[in-house]
Amino acid sequence: MTDSIATVTDLAERARVASRTLALLTRADKDAALLALADAVDAATDDVVAANAEDLQRGREGGMATGLLDRLTLDADRVAAVADALRDLAGLPDPLGEVVRGSTLANGLQIRQVRVPMGVVGMIYEARPNVTVDAAGLGLKSGNAMILRGGSAAASTNRALVAALRSALTAHGLPADAVQLLEGDHDAVKALMTARGLVDLLIPRGGAGLIQAVVTESTVPVIETGVGNCHVYVDAAADPDKALAIVLNAKTHRPSVCNAAESLLVHRSVAADVLPDVLRDLAGAGVVLHGDDATREHAPDGVVVEPATDEDFDTEYLALEMSVAVVDDLDAALAHVRRHGSGHTEAIVTEDRAAARRWTAEVDAAAVLVNASTRFTDGGEFGFGAEIGISTQKLHARGPMALPELTTTKWVVEGDGQIRG
CATH class of the missing domain: 3.40.309.10 (Aldehyde Dehydrogenase; Chain A, domain 2)
Known part of the structure; x- marks a missing residue:
């Protein structure tokens, strides 16, 4: 467990540094980077499909259910769709800096509540490798660094996707640590769930068992994505x-x-x-x-x-x-x-x-x-671009979660020497 804590701490500290760079990017910078990521995913199609074939073979040999095999599958058409989702994100408004509300007080103080990034966001998800790219893209557009923990069933596919994404970030002059893949056993997952103060938000996405484990065991704030009965x-x-x-x-x-x-x-x-x-x-x-x-x-x-x-x-x-x-x-x-x-x-x-x-x-x-x-009920169908998941809780976010749900707010107050009497 000590090694896992050290690993997560290292990832989170590097993610924090990367998040500071992302938070200062203009929309034009982020959209150009998203288009570069999309091109990188397209270029890596053969590698991704080959890696996915390894995961599918292990899944079949392990008796994985047909529905889960379908979720795991990334053929050339699905890889292209994942890349296109990044391009769609580039066409969406930038949530950062949006004024949620504001006013000028009687004393002349100007106050406004504006959207800002969460900072470092962790995701724990199962055999859905498309989530890897969706999360990376949504994180970039919303100014957040992402630590991704995909299920072991998609390990090869996730490695191939993250390698392509990190290479594209570096080539575009952005920190590769904006997207990181956490590997390892349950101890690594536990370390991520208890990295309070290092990770700002945790989002589980998968079956009921995974979601409940994260909700009940995590000390990091969680947005609960629910099962769909x-x-x-x-x-x-x-x-x-x-x-x-x-x-x-x-x-x-x-x-x-x-x-x-x-x-x-x-x-x-x-x-x-x-x-x-x-x-x-x-x-x-x-x-x-x-x-x-x-x-x-x-x-x-x-x-x-x-x-x-x-x-x-x-x-x-x-x-x-x-x-x-x-x-x-x-x-x-x-x-x-x-x-x-x-x-x-x-x-x-x-x-x-x-x-x-x-x-x-x-x-x-x-x-x-x-x-x-x-x-x-889907972020793409609702016009939000790629989604990070569908929340069934009632706090902060509910339904398909996209760019606004990956932000928090801060109050900015501007005055001209006012003091409180």
């Missing part, structure tokens, strides 16, 4: 065609991510009209279904719906698997979400504006959608 509720006033398209997209578009729908609720009055087609199409897409008794009664011939338990309704599957329930009314749907939801994303399909207003007012989640797929 997301629901789609088909109301009595739903358009059946919209419902079918939304449910299929929410579940099958990319089932391994946190904004994929894991549970479907259908109003009893439309269950006979909606469920047969929805269940047939979900099963046809390879989705394993878990339903309550009413759902199973509406399953068409040839569609298997396994009996659902409370555990099924509590599960974030991250795979082609879904729980389904028939509810008596909107009140019952809201109660089901309160009981089983994770506070991530909850969607209603309805043409009844009163029902939609109740849903948006009463559902306690980071994102509440009306007549749209849960897959839209």
